[in-house]
Amino acid sequence: MMxxxxxxxxxxRENSMHAAAFCILHASLRxxxxxxxxxxxxxxxxxxxxxxxxxxxxxxxxxxxAKKAIGALSVFEDLGKIAIEAGxxxxxxxKYAVTRNLQVSITHCEGLGIALSYPEVHPLGLDLxxxxxxxxxxxxxxxxxxxxxLMKTVPLPEDIACTMVWTMKExxxxxxxxxxxxxxxxxxxxxxxxxxxxxTSHFKHLIQYRAISCYAGTHVxxxxxxxxxxxxxxxxxxxxxxxxxxxxE
Ligand SMILES: CC(C)(COP(=O)(O)OP(=O)(O)OC[C@H]1O[C@@H](n2cnc3c(N)ncnc32)[C@H](O)[C@@H]1OP(=O)(O)O)[C@@H](O)C(=O)NCCC(=O)NCCS
Numbered sequence: 001m002m003x004x005x006x007x008x009x010x011x012x013r014e015n016s017m018h019a020a021a022f023c024i025l026h027a028s029l030r031x032x033x034x035x036x037x038x039x040x041x042x043x044x045x046x047x048x049x050x051x052x053x054x055x056x057x058x059x060x061x062x063x064x065x066a067k068k069a070i071g072a073l074s075v076f077e078d079l080g081k082i083a084i085e086a087g088x089x090x091x092x093x094x095k096y097a098v099t100r101n102l103q104v105s106i107t108h109c110e111g112l113g114i115a116l117s118y119p120e121v122h123p124l125g126l127d128l129x130x131x132x133x134x135x136x137x138x139x140x141x142x143x144x145x146x147x148x149x150l151m152k153t154v155p156l157p158e159d160i161a162c163t164m165v166w167t168m169k170e171x172x173x174x175x176x177x178x179x180x181x182x183x184x185x186x187x188x189x190x191x192x193x194x195x196x197x198x199x200t201s202h203f204k205h206l207i208q209y210r211a212i213s214c215y216a217g218t219h220v221x222x223x224x225x226x227x228x229x230x231x232x233x234x235x236x237x238x239x240x241x242x243x244x245x246x247x248x249e
Contacts, residue, residue, distance in 0.1 A: 002027040003246065005239035006072040011122055012230040020118040021072035022236050023065040026111055026247050029053055032060035038067045040083035040096070061113025062106040066092065069117035070102055091177040105174050107221075112247065114221065114240075125175035125224040127167040131159045132218075139166050142184055146204075150192040154199060160215055165189060167222035168201050168211035175209060175224050198237070202227065216244040 003026040011018040039047060043063055050056045067079040083095045084104060092104050094117075101120040107113070107128040118124045136159040140148065143165060151161040169187040173179050189211065190204040201211040210229075213222040214237045221240055225231050 002031040003243050004068065005243060006068050007235050007239070008072055009236060010232045011118070011124075011225070012232070013226075013228060018119055018122045019073060020116060020122070020124060020231070021069045022117075022239075023068035023072065023113075023115050024236075024239050024243050025061060025065040025068070025113040026243050027061065027064075027113075028111060029057040029060070032057065032064060035064050036060070038064055038079045040080060042083045042085070057111070058108040058113075061108040061111070062092075062115065065108075065113040066094075066104040066106050066115035066117065069104060069115040070094065073102060073117045074100055087177065089177060089179055089181065091174065091179070105171075109219070112219070112243065116223070122226065122229070123175050125171040125173070126221070127170035127174065128219060128221045129163050129167050129170075130219050131163040131215075133159055136162045139163065142166075144185055144188050147189055150189065150201075154192055154194050156199075156215075160218070160220060161192075163220045164199060164213050164215065164222065165192070165201075167220050168213055168224065171211060171222045171224040172203060172206060172209060176206070214240060216241040219244045 006023040008021045011020055066084055071079050081096055085093045085095055087093045092106050094103050102117050103120050105116045105124055105126040107126050109128045109130055114128055116124050116126050139162045147165050172187050186205050188204040189201040191202045193200050199213045203209055208227055209224050210227040211222050211224045
């Protein structure tokens, strides 16, 4: 069964308030193709060039969850008229959403797609990974001694902590629109704190931003927000856990 959760959340700042939205989608390729009408003709043409089912699935997970996240923010949009292009570093660029300057952050992982839509004035970044013991060693080699030490200060199994730090860095790289094509030390975290069910970090160099992370089973999701923003993500994290744990994790 295709699982879909969408909703709005607020981004509270000292002198302003912004609205953003999310969509969490769990679906197979066959289920996703039933929603193909949500693609813009340009997206549809690109989709038709994709040869491998794995990429077809991830493309649709990303595009459909992003459209639904945009739809949750601006109810009057005809989602099939919105094109989400790939920028020169593969970052998503929302085009034809003429009424508002909305952008999206997209992540997908084995049948699960998550997207955030947000006003361009207030960037957000998102990443989701599944912990894979085989990858933990490879990730550890990419982390700094400081990050490895921070991981030991929180009550998390090492592989989850590793994946968590990694998703925080990936989410930051999406905010920056560079992806990981940079010296990864620039994305270094400098704190890791447990706050209830969530974990938060500040970054050593990108001091304007802060990461908020949550895990469910072996999945870890991180959202990067401007440091002084308080996002109201309770509903999002609830649906994240429900979707991951309901998907047979
Ligand atoms: C971009 C990157 C952080 C994505 O992370 P990932 O864990 O592999 O994959 P995720 O599912 O979490 O995210 C994929 C989505 O991130 C978004 N994305 C890709 N590059 C991005 C960038 N530079 N900035 C912001 N978002 C980006 C896209 O929307 C992509 O989904 P889509 O291709 O279906 O639109 C990572 O793959 C990377 O940096 N790679 C560097 C190498 C590279 O540039 N590859 C491009 C292919 S040639």
